[in-house]
Amino acid sequence: MLLISCPNCGPRDETEFHYGGQAHVAYPESPNDLTDREWAEYLFYRENTKGTFAERWVHSTGCRQWFNMLRDTVSYEIHSIYGMGQPRPDIKVPGQSSQTDKPGEFTQTGEFGQTEPGLAPGAPTTGVPISGSTAPTSSEGV
Ligand SMILES: [Zn+2]
Numbered sequence: 001m002l003l004i005s006c007p008n009c010g011p012r013d014e015t016e017f018h019y020g021g022q023a024h025v026a027y028p029e030s031p032n033d034l035t036d037r038e039w040a041e042y043l044f045y046r047e048n049t050k051g052t053f054a055e056r057w058v059h060s061t062g063c064r065q066w067f068n069m070l071r072d073t074v075s076y077e078i079h080s081i082y083g084m085g086q087p088r089p090d091i092k093v094p095g096q097s098s099q100t101d102k103p104g105e106f107t108q109t110g111e112f113g114q115t116e117p118g119l120a121p122g123a124p125t126t127g128v129p130i131s132g133s134t135a136p137t138s139s140e141g142v
Helices: 036-044 099-114
Strands: 003-006 010-011 018-022 051-060 067-071 077-085
Touching: 077 099
Parallel strands: none
Antiparallel strands: 003 010, 018 051, 051 067, 067 077
């Protein structure tokens, strides 16, 4: 359960709010010039960010005002709450803020090549065998 700080009412339970989708989706300057695809993308296509994401919320059972929230979609940590029309705050989030953090992930990806044959990347290499996918081992039948 999230504790969301409404800019007008203060901290309230998540159940008082409704999610309004991605923030900062600008209305097209010349809607009549858009192709059907471009218009559809404006209407329906939204980012599905893993990590810090700017989104809109409304305090539907309180002041009924809209506001923006910068929230981590993985940890649910709320980094910032700010008004409609205000720019997205430039926050530094450890582990995902810059491209320089990426090489660590590539190193992990390389390690997947060293797992035992027949196991999917990320599958446990020790402990209980995955049923049907691994050959019987000497530890069975003990
Ligand atoms: Zn409110």
